[in-house]
Amino acid sequence: MKPLGTITMCFAHVDDDTITMLKSVMEDAENYADFTRRLCSRVCAEPTSALIEYLAFYFPFHIDDYNLTDKLEKEGKVPDLAKPLLMISKYRRGEVIYWDEMKQELAKAIKAAPNDWFATHLYMKWRIYAELLFPESDTDVKLIQRITKRVNENRDLEFYKSYLLRFKAIRAMFDHQHEDVVDLLNQALPIVIDHDEQIVVAHLLSVLAGHIKDTDVKEALGLLNASRELSEQLGYRYNIGRIQEKLAYIKGQRGELNAAIEHLLEYNEIRESLGLSLITLNGLFAFYYNQIGDGENALKRVDAAIGASKTLRRLSSFALAQRAWALTILGRFDEARGDLAASQELATKSGVAWYWFLWHQLVEGIIDKAGGRLDSASTAFMDVLTYVAENPVPTFQAICLLNLTEIEIDRTPLVQNTDESGPWMRKLDEYVEMNDVPGFAAQALILKAKLFHKQGKHDESRRMLKEVRKIAKARSMKYLNNLVILMFPDIKVI
Numbered sequence: 001m002k003p004l005g006t007i008t009m010c011f012a013h014v015d016d017d018t019i020t021m022l023k024s025v026m027e028d029a030e031n032y033a034d035f036t037r038r039l040c041s042r043v044c045a046e047p048t049s050a051l052i053e054y055l056a057f058y059f060p061f062h063i064d065d066y067n068l069t070d071k072l073e074k075e076g077k078v079p080d081l082a083k084p085l086l087m088i089s090k091y092r093r094g095e096v097i098y099w100d101e102m103k104q105e106l107a108k109a110i111k112a113a114p115n116d117w118f119a120t121h122l123y124m125k126w127r128i129y130a131e132l133l134f135p136e137s138d139t140d141v142k143l144i145q146r147i148t149k150r151v152n153e154n155r156d157l158e159f160y161k162s163y164l165l166r167f168k169a170i171r172a173m174f175d176h177q178h179e180d181v182v183d184l185l186n187q188a189l190p191i192v193i194d195h196d197e198q199i200v201v202a203h204l205l206s207v208l209a210g211h212i213k214d215t216d217v218k219e220a221l222g223l224l225n226a227s228r229e230l231s232e233q234l235g236y237r238y239n240i241g242r243i244q245e246k247l248a249y250i251k252g253q254r255g256e257l258n259a260a261i262e263h264l265l266e267y268n269e270i271r272e273s274l275g276l277s278l279i280t281l282n283g284l285f286a287f288y289y290n291q292i293g294d295g296e297n298a299l300k301r302v303d304a305a306i307g308a309s310k311t312l313r314r315l316s317s318f319a320l321a322q323r324a325w326a327l328t329i330l331g332r333f334d335e336a337r338g339d340l341a342a343s344q345e346l347a348t349k350s351g352v353a354w355y356w357f358l359w360h361q362l363v364e365g366i367i368d369k370a371g372g373r374l375d376s377a378s379t380a381f382m383d384v385l386t387y388v389a390e391n392p393v394p395t396f397q398a399i400c401l402l403n404l405t406e407i408e409i410d411r412t413p414l415v416q417n418t419d420e421s422g423p424w425m426r427k428l429d430e431y432v433e434m435n436d437v438p439g440f441a442a443q444a445l446i447l448k449a450k451l452f453h454k455q456g457k458h459d460e461s462r463r464m465l466k467e468v469r470k471i472a473k474a475r476s477m478k479y480l481n482n483l484v485i486l487m488f489p490d491i492k493v494i
Contacts, residue, residue, distance in 0.1 A: 001029045005196025006062070009159060010055070013117040018052055032199065033235025036060040040068045043077055050079040051114060057082040058125065061089065062199055064238035066275035080105075080112040084126045091133060093277040099136040110143075116150060117157065123147055124163040131170045162191040162200070173211075176391055181211050202230040202239050210246050214392050217250060217436070241270030245284070251476065252288060253394040255439020259476035260288050281305075286322035291399070292479035293486060295329030302326060317346035321359040328363075328370045336367050358384060358396060365403060374407050398440040401428040402447065409451050421451050442471045442480050450487060462491065 003026060011019050025042065029035035036059045042048075043056040057078055060068035066089050072078055078086050083105045091097040106126060113119035127144065130137040148164060151157045169184040185208050192200045205227035213220035224243050231239040248263035268281055282305035289298035305319040320343035327336035340363050347356035365380030381400040388396050404424040412421045420426055425447070432441035449464035465484055472480035 031235040054081040162188040241267040256476035283319040290325040298326035
């Protein structure tokens with residue numbers, strides 16, 4: 001492999017023996033992933049310094065290859081400097097790691113760092129995960145202020161300005177300020193490119209795609225393709241998996257829900273091959289299963305997610321919201337309300353206000369609608385639409401419009417000479433006409449068929465359902481067949 005800044009940036013801060021070993025392994029390796037495997041094997045097979053052991057742990061951790069970090073732990077090759085990253089890996093896989101314990105290990109690691117550069121190297125990598133996983137990281141003020149001061153004053157630490165920008169981006173993300181997120185990531189990217197940190201380049205390209213996919217799908221797909229190409233060159237399999245997750249979202253916002261599930265299955269396979277759990281993925285699987293009305297599979301997935309993520313409050317909140325939705329599909333309304341209340345409590349503690357509001361209102365609307373409380377259901381769905389009018393979340397818009405239209409159909413007096421149930425059906429028609437959402441357009445057609453069936457226009461209703469069946473032949477939207485059967489159990493559509 002060619003020299004890579006991910007590795008060589010440390011050369012000015014290590015001893016000659018460390019440089020010699022790293023260069024030797026790079027010369028033999030095909031790409032970065034192969035480099036991490038070769039370095040891990042050498043460290044496990046021969047006596048090495050604590051610094052080499054730290055780097056041998058850091059490099060595979062950097063690409064989420066927990067098979068290699070597990071191997072190093074088994075061989076007793078994880079020095080104090082790497083212990084905070086080891087704890088992050090355990091926490092991500094559902095092990096109970098308490099904040100006080102994490103802080104103690106971090107303090108020991110910082111103390112064990114041979115110089116300021118490595119103290120910053122470790123802390124920044126640890127903090128990027130802590131920001132996402134531990135709400136308590138916000139209380140770690142003094143150390144981040146001290147390191148921020150060093151980074152801004154020391155030219156040797158200039159690369160870490162990219163991390164400071166990414167921290168700000170994470171906080172902006174929690175505040176649902178997506179324009180700020182994109183701006184901050186775009187500021188970080190040139191710094192990372194300048195230092196030839198191609199792993200982070202690939203990662204940031206996919207993250208940027210994730211934040212613009214709601215407003216510019218074409219550009220998001222371009223970024224994902226660039227990220228995939230770079231990741232394949234590096235052997236960065238985890239990021240290739242994350243790209244599948246982003247593609248699942250894009251398919252999901254088009255209503256191609258079977259395709260979304262298939263992309264998640266591919267991500268699932270990659271995660272498992274790297275020794276990662278399915279904590280977050282099971283919640284996402286449940287979200288898509290809920291949308292297609294498969295409460296049984298959604299519940300199985302979400303129970304696995306909750307059982308594995310008792311310490312991950314932000315993730316548990318999402319999983320509980322999905323569980324409430326799944327229980328509603330299965331007719332278990334009291335349990336659903338209990339889970340939704342628990343989801344709300346966890347989400348408010350996580351400090352993600354917009355996240356709590358959207359999910360709580362959406363699922364509350366779904367529960368109320370299923371229980372026949374149509375006024376309160378309508379209010380909940382309209383509240384979500386009001387919020388996402390300024391902060392677009394296409395999937396939420398489609399779900400709310402579909403539900404409001406169905407409520408409207410159920411409550412509209414029988415009128416023979418109209419093709420619309422009212423203003424919500426008009427808004428839904430406008431939404432599917434203005435957006436590339438074939439799956440949701442087909443669901444809108446099912447609702448139109450329901451209206452016509454109610455009006456006694458059975459031939460027209462059957463014609464629409466036949467059209468939906470044709471659309472459902474596409475592999476990405478097979479679920480439409482089940483929706484037709486659920487809504488029209490007594491109508492045979494050939």
